[in-house]
Amino acid sequence: MKKIIILLAFIFIGNFSVECAEAGVLGKTLRAGGKASTASKIYRNAVDGEGALTIAMLERCIIKQHNLGKIETDITDIDKKITAMEQELNQIKAYVDDNADKVDNTSQAAIDIYNGKIDKYQEIVPAFTNMIEERNGQVTAYQAISVELEKQCVGQNYYEDDYQKAVQNIGYGFDK
Secondary structure, three states: OOEEEEEEEEEOOEEEEEEEEEEEEEEEEEEOOOOOOOHHEEEEOOOOOOOEOOHHHHHHHHHHHHHHHHHHHHHHHHHHHHHHHHHHHHHHHHHHHHHHHEEEEEEEEHHHHHHHHHHHHHHHHHHHHHHHHHHHHHHHHHHHHHHHHHHHHHEEEHHHHHHHHHHHHHHOOOOO
C-alpha cells in the first residue's frame, strides 16, 4: 500500500498572488511486497473512511491533480497578460500625466495624439478588469479543487497495483 502526498507551494506574480499546488507527487511504500490479492485488500466505503482508496477514488484523485495543473497553467498565462496590460496602462498614464500641461492646444495633431492615448487607456481598463475577474475565478476553482484533493486524496493509502490500473484506465498518473 502507498500513501499519496502532494506538495503545496505559493506563487507570487506582480501584485497578485495565489496559492498553487506543485504537480509533483511522492509515494511512500507502506506495505512490503507491493501487490496483494484482491481478497486481502481492505478498501474504504467512503472518501474519508478507513482502508485504502478504491481504483475509482484513485482515478478521481489523479484527475483532480491533473485539473489543478491545468488551472495553474491558465493562471500563469493570465498573469502574463495582466502584467503586460498593467505595463501598457502605466506607460499610457505616465504619458498623459507628463503631457497634460504640455500639449500644444493650437495643434490638432498634438491634441489628437494626446486624446488617442486617453482613448486607448479607457479601452484597456475594461479588458484589464475582465482579465483580473477571470483570474479570480480560476483561483477560486483552484482553491476548491485543492480543498477536495486535500480532504480526499492527500495522505491516503492505496495499493500500487490499483494505482497502475487507475493509470491504465485514464491514461496518465500523478506524474503527468
